[in-house]
Amino acid sequence: xxxxxxxxxxxxxxxxxxxxxxxxxxxxxxxxxxxxxxxxxxxxxxxxxxxxxxxxxxxxxxxxxxxxxxxxxxxxxxxxxxxxxxxxxxxxxxxxxxxxxxxxxxxxxxxxxxxxxxxxxxxxxxxxxxxxxxxxxxxxxxxxxxxxxxxxxxxxxxxxxxxxxxxxxxxxxxxxxxxxxxxxxxxxxxxxxxxxxxxxxxxxxxxxxxxxxxxxxxxxxxxxxxxxxxxxxxxxx
Numbered sequence: 001x002x003x004x005x006x007x008x009x010x011x012x013x014x015x016x017x018x019x020x021x022x023x024x025x026x027x028x029x030x031x032x033x034x035x036x037x038x039x040x041x042x043x044x045x046x047x048x049x050x051x052x053x054x055x056x057x058x059x060x061x062x063x064x065x066x067x068x069x070x071x072x073x074x075x076x077x078x079x080x081x082x083x084x085x086x087x088x089x090x091x092x093x094x095x096x097x098x099x100x101x102x103x104x105x106x107x108x109x110x111x112x113x114x115x116x117x118x119x120x121x122x123x124x125x126x127x128x129x130x131x132x133x134x135x136x137x138x139x140x141x142x143x144x145x146x147x148x149x150x151x152x153x154x155x156x157x158x159x160x161x162x163x164x165x166x167x168x169x170x171x172x173x174x175x176x177x178x179x180x181x182x183x184x185x186x187x188x189x190x191x192x193x194x195x196x197x198x199x200x201x202x203x204x205x206x207x208x209x210x211x212x213x214x215x216x217x218x219x220x221x222x223x224x225x226x227x228x229x230x231x232x233x234x235x236x237x
Contacts (some may be wrong), residue, residue: 003062004235007055010048011228014221017045025204025214032201034141042132042139045217049224050133056231061096063235064104078130082117107234114227125223128216131209142207 024038053076061074074096079085089097089111101108116123131138204213 003055003058004232007052007059007228010052010055011221011225014045014049014052014224017041017048018217018221021045021217022214029143029201029203032143034143034204039139039141042141042213042217043136046129046132046139046220049220050129052224053129053227056228057096059235060100060107060231064107065097065099066103077111077115078126079115080117080127082112082115085112085115104234107231110230110234125216125219128209128211129220129223132206132220135208138206138208140207141204141213143201144203144205 021038021041024035024041028035028038054074057074057076077085077089077097079088087095089095090101097108097111112118114123114126116127205211206213206216
């Protein structure tokens with residue numbers, strides 16, 4: 001079994017793990033208690049996806065970089081600065097991808113394109129995965145408790161009327177046809193009330209990173225899957 005096959009299996013298994021995480025996530029929200037199972041599932045999930053990328057790196061070295069002896073550290077490249085990536089991955093005596101820019105330049109360019117110094121907006125999932133897999137403090141979950149709803153008994157805007165409607169998570173401004181309105185301002189047409197529910201848990205965030213848990217885990221899975229698919233194409237050329 002090749003390292004790339006191992007990577008594909010880990011990717012598939014992570015997809016199954018995410019289904020279990022979704023279940024424990026919903027139960028923890030309902031019970032207002034972060035279950036140990038949820039924490040453990042998240043830990044295994046991010047570690048397995050990081051391992052998936054490491055197996056991909058091993059396979060790249062084996063196929064394109066002459067020889068089946070891995071350098072002391074063959075890791076998937078995650079760098080903030082291009083000069084450091086070149087030095088660590090190509091230029092140093094023990095660099096794992098020494099021959100890659102010559103033997104498969106389009107693959108080397110693709111690996112560069114994944115880094116924040118090339119694509120700061122699209123590459124964020126890779127660095128979040130690095131943070132979550134490197135440190136348990138970054139995986140600490142925190143509930144988002146406060147949700148402000150607006151209940152409108154009668155709410156009128158030009159061309160539209162709402163009656164007995166609840167707007168979830170809305171404090172004041174509502175956008176109608178591209179125009180912002182503040183329904184709490186007295187205008188003789190509206191009757192609204194703000195309801196603040198401070199006890200209900202509505203979601204979780206990774207506390208240290210202040211990012212939502214489940215959407216982030218989905219983004220990471222999609223990012224890793226995209227990398228595996230793209231590199232498989234280079235392997236099949």
